[in-house]
Every structure is written in C-alpha cells, then in structure tokens.
Amino acid sequence: MEWLGLSLACYLIGAICAVACGGREAANRLGPAGALAGSLAGLAGVLLSPASAASHIVLPWGLPLGAFSLGLDPASRLFLLPVYVLGAAAAVSGASALAGHDACSDRRGTHWFFFNLLLLGLSLVMTARDAVCFLIAWEIMSLAPFFLISLHDDESEVREAAWIYLVAAHIGAACLIAFFTLAMVQAGGSSFETIAAAAGDGRLTAPALLFLLALAGFAAKIGLFPFHIWLPEVYPTAPSHVTAVMSAGMINVGVYGLWRALEMLGPPVAWQGWLLVGLGLVSALFGILRAQGLGGLKRLLAYSSVENMGLVCLGLGLGLVGRAAGDDAVAMLGLCGALFHVLSHAAFKGLLFLCAGEVLLVVGSVRIAHLGGLAKRMPLVGGLFLLAAAGIAGLPPLSGFIGELVLALAMLAGLDLPGLLPKVGMAGALAALAAVGGFALAAFAKAGGLSFLGQPRTPAAAKAQSRGRLAEAPLVFLAVCVVLAALFAPALLSLAGQAALNFPGMDLAPARAALTMALATTRTVCLISAALVVLAAALLLLRNRLTAAHGRRAAPTWGCAYTAPTARMQYTAGSFVEPTARIMPVPMGMTIQLDMDPGLFPARATLTVATPDAVKNRFFTPIFEAVARGCDALKVVQHGRVHLYILYVLATVVALLAWKL
Amino acid sequence: MEMTQYLLVALVCVNLAYLAVTRLITLTRITAVQGLLLAAMPLAVLGPDPHSHALILSLGVFAIKAIGFPWLLARTLSRLSGDPVVEPYLGFNLSLLSGVAGLLFSLWLETRLPFPPGLFPPLLFPAALTSIFSGLALVVARRKAITQVIGYLAADNGIFLLGVPLAQGSVWLELSVLLDVFVAVFVMGIALHHINKTFESIDVGRFCSLRD
Numbered sequence: 001m002e003w004l005g006l007s008l009a010c011y012l013i014g015a016i017c018a019v020a021c022g023g024r025e026a027a028n029r030l031g032p033a034g035a036l037a038g039s040l041a042g043l044a045g046v047l048l049s050p051a052s053a054a055s056h057i058v059l060p061w062g063l064p065l066g067a068f069s070l071g072l073d074p075a076s077r078l079f080l081l082p083v084y085v086l087g088a089a090a091a092v093s094g095a096s097a098l099a100g101h102d103a104c105s106d107r108r109g110t111h112w113f114f115f116n117l118l119l120l121g122l123s124l125v126m127t128a129r130d131a132v133c134f135l136i137a138w139e140i141m142s143l144a145p146f147f148l149i150s151l152h153d154d155e156s157e158v159r160e161a162a163w164i165y166l167v168a169a170h171i172g173a174a175c176l177i178a179f180f181t182l183a184m185v186q187a188g189g190s191s192f193e194t195i196a197a198a199a200g201d202g203r204l205t206a207p208a209l210l211f212l213l214a215l216a217g218f219a220a221k222i223g224l225f226p227f228h229i230w231l232p233e234v235y236p237t238a239p240s241h242v243t244a245v246m247s248a249g250m251i252n253v254g255v256y257g258l259w260r261a262l263e264m265l266g267p268p269v270a271w272q273g274w275l276l277v278g279l280g281l282v283s284a285l286f287g288i289l290r291a292q293g294l295g296g297l298k299r300l301l302a303y304s305s306v307e308n309m310g311l312v313c314l315g316l317g318l319g320l321v322g323r324a325a326g327d328d329a330v331a332m333l334g335l336c337g338a339l340f341h342v343l344s345h346a347a348f349k350g351l352l353f354l355c356a357g358e359v360l361l362v363v364g365s366v367r368i369a370h371l372g373g374l375a376k377r378m379p380l381v382g383g384l385f386l387l388a389a390a391g392i393a394g395l396p397p398l399s400g401f402i403g404e405l406v407l408a409l410a411m412l413a414g415l416d417l418p419g420l421l422p423k424v425g426m427a428g429a430l431a432a433l434a435a436v437g438g439f440a441l442a443a444f445a446k447a448g449g450l451s452f453l454g455q456p457r458t459p460a461a462a463k464a465q466s467r468g469r470l471a472e473a474p475l476v477f478l479a480v481c482v483v484l485a486a487l488f489a490p491a492l493l494s495l496a497g498q499a500a501l502n503f504p505g506m507d508l509a510p511a512r513a514a515l516t517m518a519l520a521t522t523r524t525v526c527l528i529s530a531a532l533v534v535l536a537a538a539l540l541l542l543r544n545r546l547t548a549a550h551g552r553r554a555a556p557t558w559g560c561a562y563t564a565p566t567a568r569m570q571y572t573a574g575s576f577v578e579p580t581a582r583i584m585p586v587p588m589g590m591t592i593q594l595d596m597d598p599g600l601f602p603a604r605a606t607l608t609v610a611t612p613d614a615v616k617n618r619f620f621t622p623i624f625e626a627v628a629r630g631c632d633a634l635k636v637v638q639h640g641r642v643h644l645y646i647l648y649v650l651a652t653v654v655a656l657l658a659w660k661l
Numbered sequence: 662m663e664m665t666q667y668l669l670v671a672l673v674c675v676n677l678a679y680l681a682v683t684r685l686i687t688l689t690r691i692t693a694v695q696g697l698l699l700a701a702m703p704l705a706v707l708g709p710d711p712h713s714h715a716l717i718l719s720l721g722v723f724a725i726k727a728i729g730f731p732w733l734l735a736r737t738l739s740r741l742s743g744d745p746v747v748e749p750y751l752g753f754n755l756s757l758l759s760g761v762a763g764l765l766f767s768l769w770l771e772t773r774l775p776f777p778p779g780l781f782p783p784l785l786f787p788a789a790l791t792s793i794f795s796g797l798a799l800v801v802a803r804r805k806a807i808t809q810v811i812g813y814l815a816a817d818n819g820i821f822l823l824g825v826p827l828a829q830g831s832v833w834l835e836l837s838v839l840l841d842v843f844v845a846v847f848v849m850g851i852a853l854h855h856i857n858k859t860f861e862s863i864d865v866g867r868f869c870s871l872r873d
C-alpha cells in the first residue's frame with residue numbers, strides 16, 4: 001500500500017513537473033522520469049507483497065458523496081502488473097521517440113502531463129473500492145488518452161480518431177454511471193462491499209438490467225464487438241508508446257471493471273455466461289478475420305486486440321456458466337484462463353506496438369506495402385516482433401499458448417455439464433477457439449513475414465536503420481518479460497488462480513483441484529516446450545557445423561530461381577489473404593476490384609483491395625449522422641446574441657423558483 | 662433596525678434607477694451610490710460589535726464598491742471613445758417595468774421560501790433578489806458591454822447583500838465575495854479592452870459573427 005502511494009505521488013509529481021516545463025527539453029526528461037519512477041514503485045508494490053494478501057485504506061475526501069477508499073487484492077494486483085510494466089517501457093520508449101525538435105515538440109509538456117495522468121487514473125481505477133471514487137478515476141483514465149491521441153492534431157485523421165475515441169469512451173461511461181447510480185441507490189451506499197452485500201440479500205431489483213448496463217459500459221472500453229470500432233481508428237493514429245499503454249494496460253481496465261461488476265452482482269445466471277461466451281467468440285472470430293485482411297500493421301494489431309479481448313471475455317463467460325451450473329472446476333479454469341490471457345496479451349501486444357512504433361519512426365509508414373526486408377536492417381526489432389507475433393498467435397512455448405490451453409481445458413471440463421445445450425455450446429466454442437488460433441497464426445505470419453522478411457518494397461524500407469540502444473531498451477525489457485512469462489508460466493497461472501479463487505461463491509475444494517490440474521498440465525507443456533527448444537537449438541548448431549565446412553551461398557529471399565527477381569514479385573498484404581477472403585467474404589469484409597482491359601494482353605489493369613468495417617459504416621455512422629442532424633436543428637437557439645443567452649439563464653432560474661415554490 | 666429598512670428601500674430605488682437612466686456616466690455614479698449603501702449595511706445589520714468586524718467590513722466595501730469600481734468604470738468609459746449613451750434593446754419604460762416585476766416576484770418568493778426565523782431582517786431578502794434581477798435585466802436588455810459589466814456588478818451586490826446577515830462573527834464570506842467581484846471586474850476590464858479593439862465597438866450584438 002505504501003508503494004502504491006509512492007507510485008501515485010511519482011505520477012503526480014511527474015505530471016506537474018512536465019506541465020511546468022512546457023515545451024522545453026526538460027519536460028521530455030521529467031515527465032517520463034515521473035512515469036518510470038511511479039511504474040517501478042508500483043511494480044515493487046505489486047511484486048513484494050504476498051500474492052494472496054488484501055489490504056485496504058480509506059483517505060480523507062472532500063466530497064459529500066462516496067469515499068476515497070483504495071484497496072489491493074489479488075485481482076487488483078494482477079491487473080496492475082501490465083500497467084506498471086508497460087508504463088515503464090512506454091515512458092522510456094516515448095522519451096526517445098519525442099526527443100529532438102519537430103512540429104509537436106512544444107506540446108511535450110502537456111503530453112507527458114496527460115501520460116502521467118493516464119497511469120495515475122489506471123492505478124486508481126484498479127484500486128478503488130468505492131463507486132464514486134471508481135467513476136472519478138474512470139473519467140481521469142478515459143479523458144487523458146484523448147489528449148494523448150491528439151498529439152499530432154494537425155492531421156485530420158488524428159483529430160477524427162480522437163473524437164471517435166472520446167465518443168466511444170463516453171458512451172461507455174454513460175452506461176457505467178447509470179449502472180453505479182442504480183446500484184448505489186438500491187444498495188443505500190457507494191462502497192463495493194455495500195453493493196455486493198445488497199446483491200447478496202436480493203435487494204437489487206433488476207440485476208439483469210444492471211448486468212447489461214455494466215456489460216455495455218465495460219465492453220466499450222474493452223473493445224468487444226460491436227463496440228470495437230474505436231480501436232482500429234485510434235491505435236494507428238496515436239503515438240506508439242501511447243498505443244502500447246492503451247492496448248496493454250487501458251483496455252484491460254474494462255475486463256477488470258467487468259470482473260468487479262460480476263463480483264458485486266452476486267450469483268450469476270446461466271444466460272449471462274452464455275452471452276459473454278457468445279460475445280467473446282464473435283469478437284474473437286470477427287477480430288482475427290478482419291485483422292487478416294488489413295494492410296496496415298497497427299490497424300492489424302488493433303483488430304488482434306479485439307480478438308484477444310474476445311478470448312478473455314470467453315473465459316469470463318465460461319466462469320459464469322460454470323458458477324451458474326455449480327461446477328466450480330469449469331468456473332475456475334475459465335476465470336483463470338481469462339486472467340492469464342490478459343497478462344500474456346498485454347506483454348505481447350505492448351511489445352508488438354513498440355516494435356511497430358520503431359518501424360514507423362524509421363521507415364515513416366506501417367503499411368505492409370511500404371515495408372519488407374526489415375529483419376536484415378533492424379535485426380533486433382525484427383526478431384522481437386517475430387517473437388511477440390509467435391506468442392500472440394498462440395505458439396508454444398510462449399505464454400499465449402498456455403492461456404488458450406487453459407481456456408480449452410475449461411471447455412473440455414464443461415463438456416461434462418448436465419444438459420444438451422452446455423455440451424453443444426462447449427463443443428462449438430472449442431471448435432471456434434481452434435479456428436481463432438489458426439487464423440491468428442495466418443494473420444501474424446502475414447504481419448511478421450511480409451513486413452520483416454523478403455525484400456524491401458520502398459527505398460525508405462531499404463534504407464532503414466536501427467535507432468540505437470536507448471530506443472531499443474524498452475523493447476528488450478518487454479522481450480525479457482515475454483521470455484520470463486514463458487519460463488514461469490506456472491507461477492503466473494497460480495497468480496491468476498489466486499485472483500480467481502477470490503471470486504464470490506467459489507467452492508474452494510474443486511476449484512483448487514482444477515487449478516492443481518491446470519498447473520500440472522502447464523508444467524508438462526513447459527517441459528515439452530523446453531525440450532523442443534533445446535532440440536531445435538541443437539539441430540541448428542549441428543546444421544551450422546555441417547554447412548560451415550562446405551561454405552554458403554547467399555541469394556535473395558524468395559528469389560524462386562528467377563534470374564532478376566524484383567520486390568514487386570513478392571506476396572502483398574492483399575494477395576497473401578486472397579484465398580481466405582474468397583472463402584469468407586462477409587466477416588473479412590474485403591472488397592477486391594479488378595479493372596482490366598479486355599483481351600489476352602490487357603494494356604491497362606488496376607486492382608483495388610479495401611477492407612472497410614461494415615459495423616462502423618452501416619451501423620454507427622448512420623446513427624451518428626442522424627444525431628448530428630437532430631443537433632443541427634437545435635442551432636436556432638445558438639444565435640450568438642450574448643444577452644439572450646443570459647436571458648435563457650435568467651428565465652430558467654425564475655421558472656425553477658416559481659415551479660417548486 | 663429602522664436604519665436597515667431605510668437603507669433597503671434606498672437600495673431598491675437604486676436598483677430601479679439602474680434600469681431607467683440613459684447616460685453611461687450616470688450609470689457608473691449609481692454604482693457608487695449602491696456601493697455606499699452596501700457599505701453601510703454591515704454596520705446597520707450586525708450592529709456595534711466588540712471586535713469591530715462590521716466596521717472593517719464596511720470600510721473595505723466602501724473602498725472597493727463605492728470608490729474603486731466606480732472609478733475603474735469611469736476611467737474605462739473615458740478611454741472608450743464613442744457615444745456616451747446607453748443603447749437599449751428593451752425600452753426604458755419596459756425595462757423599468759421588468760424591474761418592478763422582479764421586485765414583486767422577490768416579495769412573493771419571500772412569502773414562499775422557508776427561512777429560519779430571525780435570519781434575515783424584513784425586506785432584506787426581496788431587496789437583495791431585486792438587485793440580482795435588475796442586474797441581470799441590465800445585462801439582458803442593454804447593448805453595450807460596459808452595461809453588462811455594471812449589470813454583473815449589481816447582481817453580485819445582491820448576492821453580497823444576502824451574505825451580510827449570515828456573516829456574524831466572521832468575514833471570510835464577504836472577503837471571498839469581494840475577491841470574486843474584483844476578479845470579475847478585472848477580467849471584464851481586460852475583456853472590454855479586447856472587445857473594443859477587436860470589434861471596434863463594445864456592442865455585444867457584434868458577437869454574432871463568432872458563432873459557428
């Protein structure tokens with residue numbers, strides 16, 4: 001708890017120092033220093049306290065409503081871990097990216113102010129134990145990214161992305177305010193304990209409505225289908241270090257909030273679990289299929305976040321289904337899998353975004369059509385990107401595989417649930433999970449292979465060069481975390497298990513038994529993986545020995561025995577996935593237009609491949625346009641005459657006084 | 662107690678006078694008169710007290726509201742070249758009528774609001790509310806930005822008047838109100854200067870060009 005206080009203080013000091021320095025170079029040192037110190041202090045707090053301990057503190061609070069009540073328990077600790085790790089890495093990475101003078105250098109002070117504020121808000125959200133305190137922290141955490149995204153606000157895309165983010169964040173916040181207000185009024189208190197106690201006594205009159213409000217509010221932050229539309233707009237335009245924190249720390253806050261809401265709302269009902277399972281599977285499948293079709297690296301990663309958050313939601317849903325059926329082994333495995341996947345996704349996605357950021361800084365673009373052959377020019381970045389891509393695609397021995405394995409174990413255990421529906425549902429979910437894994441592998445083979453292997457497609461990519469040690473240090477730090485997560489996967493899983501054991505109503509004996517089983521499986525997987533790695537390394541060594549004797553000949557990658565291969569003969573982002581796009585045109589949403597002169601030897605041909613998001617274009621855009629038209633009609637009252645504005649105020653005051661008295 | 666009543670009646674008259682005058686310089690003089698009356702209020706309401714809080718408060722109010730603001734306003738007025746006449750949106754007779762309507766509404770409101778007995782001396786609440794209403798009426802019904810400043814000042818004086826009986830034994834409330842007004846006028850002075858420079862007039866009607 002003391003470490004947590006120190007961390008919050010560091011963030012606050014960093015924020016104030018940064019804004020005080022304004023656009024000077026010092027802001028670019030003090031701001032990141034505050035974020036780094038705060039994150040390291042927080043990390044110490046999370047790692048040094050025993051995993052199962054819970055502490056609580058109530059601080060003075062000037063407001064008539066709620067209380068400034070903070071607590072640390074296994075769930076808070078688990079979700080804080082990626083925030084601090086990514087906060088530290090992103091602070092260093094951002095400092096190196098914003099160093100020097102460019103168009104936005106005079107805004108660095110405010111940028112680091114809001115960066116520290118984002119980390120502060122995230123820490124507060126994940127430790128708040130009071131609804132009012134939670135909502136205030138939630139607002140801080142939701143508003144700060146708006147200013148962070150709009151760092152380069154001279155570009156119209158950035159402005160639009162920032163607005164989309166703001167609208168999405170506030171649609172979610174509106175649902176959450178409704179959720180917490182209803183719960184507070186019915187429970188007669190604002191602390192989480194009071195609300196949970198009221199739910200336990202059955203004093204919450206409409207738990208289904210409360211569940212749906214919480215789900216909508218938190219799903220908007222998580223980016224679940226159909227609330228995912230802000231992710232692919234925001235991630236490509238925001239600065240990469242901000243995206244890393246957002247994708248690895250901030251969207252988890254939605255999962256965390258959902259977790260707390262589920263804890264508060266008491267014994268779950270089966271339909272709630274199945275709703276989460278369905279939503280999770282749709283998000284996962286939709287996300288990864290869309291990701292496969294895209295040609296921009298960051299946008300692809302954004303849709304991959306939709307996919308992974310879908311898997312997390314699937315795990316939470318399995319937990320609820322298990323709890324509702326009274327089968328705590330299924331519940332435990334589902335919840336554990338979800339929490340574990342949160343951790344591994346955060347590490348991989350953070351690393352991927354920071355790598356993509358390096359590519360953007362060096363090449364000036366993250367469109368796959370502009371990249372290629374980067375692994376030879378930036379070996380470290382390329383290697384780390386491929387490592388993280390392998391992890392997020394769920395390849396053993398990395399921890400992405402373990403998370404999906406635990407989810408699969410939950411579904412296998414769920415096959416024994418009574419009734420036909422659960423059996424069918426679990427079998428279907430298992431098949432969908434397997435499909436998601438396959439598609440993820442294809443998507444990341446595309447992302448990693450086409451960007452980093454082969455030949456450079458543009459002169460900028462050909463001239464790419466690594467930016468030096470300081471820029472690469474955060475990448476190496478995250479890569480070490482990824483490797484450690486793979487080596488100590490059982491330890492991380494038991495951390496997730498500690499949090500899941502605290503889920504209300506969990507019967508400890510079967511839950512512990514399920515956890516032990518999952519841990520044993522994980523250890524076996526780790527051993528086999530380690531053996532495979534050793535075997536692969538030995539074979540590689542042997543091969544090098546054998547080939548060294550005969551000498552080596554270098555040829556262009558994928559030269560395919562052509563005498564004069566060019567970079568244009570390589571696979572493109574579109575052609576790589578064209579077969580899949582032809583099989584599944586609807587979910588991928590890929591449109592291919594071939595415009596060609598007739599005849600056997602056409603003189604002119606153009607091919608246009610686009611992947612518009614149907615949810616955004618056909619669903620949200622018409623709604624918002626209708627709202628905008630309605631608001632435009634209200635502009636008659638906004639005529640610009642100041643004294644009439646004051647007349648409005650005066651008339652309102654008089655009317656209110658006359659009406660109530 | 663009688664003294665308070667006389668002061669309050671005078672204040673109500675001053676409030677109505679705000680709405681009836683046609684020359685800007687007269688308007689600033691009325692501000693001075695209102696400041697003078699307000700400066701007398703703490704002495705009259707709180708009576709003689711051993712720590713002479715009321716006296717200090719009165720002196721402060723006198724210095725700021727009866728001398729400082731009117732002087733500032735007169736200075737601003739002399740620096741702004743142009744017609745020294747109040748330009749109304751709403752005619753003087755109608756403005757005066759709206760002031761009287763505000764007075765009647767305040768009197769009616771006093772009968773409806775549940776006050777703790779003995780909190781306000783008789784007539785103080787309606788007088789204060791009338792002050793607020795006439796100030797706002799001045800803001801709404803006049804064209805020039807300087808009349809708006811004076812209107813805000815009158816409204817703020819009404820709020821100050823409401824605070825006088827509540828401040829037995831401490832002056833923090835009043836000081837905060839004074840500071841509030843001071844900042845408001847300070848900002849308004851600067852704003853007036855800029856409005857005049859940008860629009861070459863202090864006619865707030867020209868703000869229309871700022872809308873979307």
